[in-house]
Amino acid sequence: EVQLVESGGGLVKPGGSLKLSCAASGFSFRGYTMNWVRQAPGMGLEWVSSITSSDTSIYYADSVKGRFTISRDNAKKILYLQMNSLRAEDTAVYYCTRGGGGGYSFLWGQGTLVTVSS
Amino acid sequence: EIVLTQSPATLSLSPGERATLSCRASQSISSYLAWYQQKAGQAPRLLIYDASNRASGIPARFSGSGSGTDFTLTISSLEPEDFAVYYCQHRNNWPFTFGPGTRVHIK
Numbered sequence: 072e073v074q075l076v077e078s079g080g081g082l083v084k085p086g087g088s089l090k091l092s093c094a095a096s097g098f099s100f101r102g103y104t105m106n107w108v109r110q111a112p113g114m115g116l117e118w119v120s121s122i123t124s125s126d127t128s129i130y131y132a133d134s135v136k137g138r139f140t141i142s143r144d145n146a147k148k149i150l151y152l153q154m155n156s157l158r159a160e161d162t163a164v165y166y167c168t169r170g171g172g173g174g175y176s177f178l179w180g181q182g183t184l185v186t187v188s189s
Numbered sequence: 190e191i192v193l194t195q196s197p198a199t200l201s202l203s204p205g206e207r208a209t210l211s212c213r214a215s216q217s218i219s220s221y222l223a224w225y226q227q228k229a230g231q232a233p234r235l236l237i238y239d240a241s242n243r244a245s246g247i248p249a250r251f252s253g254s255g256s257g258t259d260f261t262l263t264i265s266s267l268e269p270e271d272f273a274v275y276y277c278q279h280r281n282n283w284p285f286t287f288g289p290g291t292r293v294h295i296k
Contacts, residue, residue, distance in 0.1 A: 176278075
């Protein structure tokens with residue numbers, strides 16, 4: 072089955088760190104750009120970061136630049152998001168998505184909730 | 190950064206009616222626009238990409254049009270399962286921003 076499964080979310084204090092993982096299955100992971108998109112409670116979607124298939128290009132939203140790091144392990148078919156210096160405004164459901172068509176998200180995981188609170 | 194504006198914010202319609210949703214870009218994005226549907230408690234799913242191409246498995250009642258700065262998502266006849274929030278997203282240049290969404294709810 073073609074799917075993405077996120078893990079690693081939870082409650083963390085402001086200033087803390089968390090690492091999200093996204094396990095891919097059912098497709099050739101190494102051939103796709105992968106993305107993280109987040110959604111704060113009751114709010115809209117916000118693109119967070121993208122990494123191209125061979126790690127040649129990485130992009131971040133200004134809101135997370137310098138604090139978050141996206142990476143991938145093509146052998147294990149896992150996408151990561153290392154989140155440091157977390158803030159209350161980073162509280163959101165984080166979705167892992169498979170890119171396609173030059174930048175869209177054709178496949179979405181179920182999301183993992185990150186809550187930043189003291 | 191390209192800003193996407195969606196209108197209306199909320200649309201109240203009955204099953205069987207036609208829905209017309211708008212997405213406007215702050216600068217030309219050619220045809221590089223996608224539409225997503227998100228139902229309560231679920232992840233979004235891609236409906237339309239590059240303005241007018243239906244994604245795999247998407248019913249024909251969903252159609253997209255437009256280019257440049259003005260885009261439209263049309264649902265020809267609303268089914269009960271179509272009541273949801275719809276987002277547009279561009280891929281013209283980084284960052285690939287989303288619009289704020291249009292909520293389609295039952296009248």
